[in-house]
Amino acid sequence: MRALIIVGHGSHLNEDSSLPVYEHAERIRRTGEFDEVVECFWKEEPSMRHALDTVESDEVFVVPAFISEGYFTQQVIPREFGLDGPVTVKGHKTVRYAGPLGTFEGMPDVILERVEDLMRGRETNGRTALVLLGHGTDLNKNSGGVIYLNAARIRERGLYDEVGVGFLDQKPEIGSVVEDADADDVILIPVFIADGWHTRETIPEDLGLTGEVTHLEGKRVFYGAPVGTHPSMANLIVARARETELLPGKETQVV
Amino acid sequence: MSSTIQEDHPGVADAAAAREAFAAWVEAAEEGRVFGQVRVKAVEPGIYSLRHVEDAGNSDLRLHEDPREAREISKTTEGGEYRPLKSSPNLRRGWELRVSGAVDLVVAMNYLYPAGVVHWHAHREGRLEVTSYRENAARQSGIYKRVQRLSDEGVQDTARACCEDAVCLKQTLWDVDEETPLVMDRGEGDIPCPEPCSVFVSLARRVRLFEREKKRDLDAIGLSPSEKEDLAALVEAAATGHVDFAREAEFEKPLNERRMRYRRLTLAPKLRPEAQPVSSA
Numbered sequence: 001m002r003a004l005i006i007v008g009h010g011s012h013l014n015e016d017s018s019l020p021v022y023e024h025a026e027r028i029r030r031t032g033e034f035d036e037v038v039e040c041f042w043k044e045e046p047s048m049r050h051a052l053d054t055v056e057s058d059e060v061f062v063v064p065a066f067i068s069e070g071y072f073t074q075q076v077i078p079r080e081f082g083l084d085g086p087v088t089v090k091g092h093k094t095v096r097y098a099g100p101l102g103t104f105e106g107m108p109d110v111i112l113e114r115v116e117d118l119m120r121g122r123e124t125n126g127r128t129a130l131v132l133l134g135h136g137t138d139l140n141k142n143s144g145g146v147i148y149l150n151a152a153r154i155r156e157r158g159l160y161d162e163v164g165v166g167f168l169d170q171k172p173e174i175g176s177v178v179e180d181a182d183a184d185d186v187i188l189i190p191v192f193i194a195d196g197w198h199t200r201e202t203i204p205e206d207l208g209l210t211g212e213v214t215h216l217e218g219k220r221v222f223y224g225a226p227v228g229t230h231p232s233m234a235n236l237i238v239a240r241a242r243e244t245e246l247l248p249g250k251e252t253q254v255v
Numbered sequence: 256m257s258s259t260i261q262e263d264h265p266g267v268a269d270a271a272a273a274r275e276a277f278a279a280w281v282e283a284a285e286e287g288r289v290f291g292q293v294r295v296k297a298v299e300p301g302i303y304s305l306r307h308v309e310d311a312g313n314s315d316l317r318l319h320e321d322p323r324e325a326r327e328i329s330k331t332t333e334g335g336e337y338r339p340l341k342s343s344p345n346l347r348r349g350w351e352l353r354v355s356g357a358v359d360l361v362v363a364m365n366y367l368y369p370a371g372v373v374h375w376h377a378h379r380e381g382r383l384e385v386t387s388y389r390e391n392a393a394r395q396s397g398i399y400k401r402v403q404r405l406s407d408e409g410v411q412d413t414a415r416a417c418c419e420d421a422v423c424l425k426q427t428l429w430d431v432d433e434e435t436p437l438v439m440d441r442g443e444g445d446i447p448c449p450e451p452c453s454v455f456v457s458l459a460r461r462v463r464l465f466e467r468e469k470k471r472d473l474d475a476i477g478l479s480p481s482e483k484e485d486l487a488a489l490v491e492a493a494a495t496g497h498v499d500f501a502r503e504a505e506f507e508k509p510l511n512e513r514r515m516r517y518r519r520l521t522l523a524p525k526l527r528p529e530a531q532p533v534s535s536a
Contacts, residue, residue, distance in 0.1 A: 012457060012504035015330055015337040022326065043453050045341050045369035053268035053373045054365055071397065079394055 003036035003057035010041030027234035048080035061241035067102035068146040096244035102146040118224035126184030136167030193228030273376030278357035305352040316351040322359040325366035378447040386450035389432040416516035461506040485509040
């Protein structure tokens with residue numbers, strides 16, 4: 001039997017934080033690709049610590065629903081699950097640990113699907129800029145790095161006159177991305193897992209956005225939903241899980 | 256204090272055996288079983304009815320047949336507040352889940368009491384791996400690393416504030432460390448708690464912050480800034496007749512139930528040194 005465990009951050013205060021994980025889990029469950037699909041969290045139950053206890057399968061795929069490689073994916077998740085590498089054998093279970101979603105090669109496609117959702121029925125005029133908004137932190141360069149990575153991958157496709165980035169906790173700051181864009185139309189896509197405080201409050205407040213379309217500084221600004229809640233993220237989670245099967249077998253790393 | 260889950264495979268619980276054992280346990284009792292605040296009953300072989308324990312005789316319940324709807328049921332309290340801790344005694348009423356087969360039964364139970372069934376089984380078999388506070392704290396990092404410095408007394412008070420049946424229905428199995436048992440009412444419920452949870456660690460972090468200010472910021476009558484903040488909030492609430500309680504795990508706010516339970520243990524005796532210690536239940 002094969003089990004997929006999706007790991008989310010979760011929240012002690014906000015009931016919507018874990019929603020994307022539950023929704024993606026349900027989408028994947030319906031495909032029948034896994035015998036079990038289980039959700040677990042850092043801040044909610046079941047904890048990562050106990051998620052493996054609840055699955056019956058002997059082949060287990062752990063996929064973090066996190067954007068960037070960093071503190072959670074490199075330190076917290078492996079520690080809480082008791083993993084010692086990409087493949088860990090625990091009793092009868094072989095646990096395969098996948099990389100985060102944001103760095104995956106399929107991520108730019110999901111970002112562009114978000115743009116498509118936002119711009120459906122709307123036409124851009126003149127120069128158009130796409131700006132990816134991330135959390136970022138000066139404490140870990142990977143947090144911002146994944147946003148730059150996706151911006152570079154989208155830039156290569158030549159779809160927009162410019163592709164920029166903006167962050168909550170590092171430079172360039174979100175508050176100045178519209179001003180800095182040399183464009184008539186600016187499309188903003190938050191590269192966040194959940195729709196929550198940042199996407200609904202801090203980002204709109206930093207920029208003075210009033211909805212999906214705001215006129216600011218002579219530019220039209222389009223503000224999309226977070227990438228992480230897009231239904232296609234479920235495909236990315238599955239692709240991340242499948243990818244781990246290409247890793248070396250369990251014989252090599254027995255705990 | 257670690258014991259083996261499976262003879263040959265330490266640390267790996269047997270979810271399939273737990274599922275069958277739980278279903279058999281439920282079927283063996285005609286009136287059903289109480290697990291947390293849920294009464295689980297086999298209405299016919301292999302068909303299970305789940306409802307709030309206080310809705311036993313209630314026929315006016317909203318029926319659900321998808322076991323995954325248990326997640327919505329367990330998400331918010333009667334008053335619509337988010338429930339970050341599913342073993343809090345604030346499960347809402349007014350619903351019945353009717354599911355078929357042990358697999359769906361456990362799916363539903365895992366949304367109502369995550370990992371509850373598998374831990375119940377491992378505990379019954381004497382094979383539940385228990386992790387002490389100190390072992391748990393030792394692996395914390397980032398903003399939680401400071402919980403490593405929480406005093407033994409701080410752990411005891413946090414456990415009494417956070418884990419007794421008035422606020423959590425699990426039976427607390429872990430201790431401060433191998434030599435230092437928790438001195439508290441561990442609870443009688445069937446759901447074991449093998450390790451401090453994230454809500455506990457979050458409160459422990461707050462209590463550690465309180466301990467630090469006790470050492471350096473006490474005023475002439477021995478009150479810390481946060482104790483005074485809490486007292487002021489209580490005075491304000493009582494004076495206006497409007498108690499705006501903080502959310503269940505919002506420990507940075509004064510009017511949080513667990514934070515106030517901690518104050519009852521640590522601040523109330525300071526304010527009334529002549530009084531007998533209050534029962535903490």
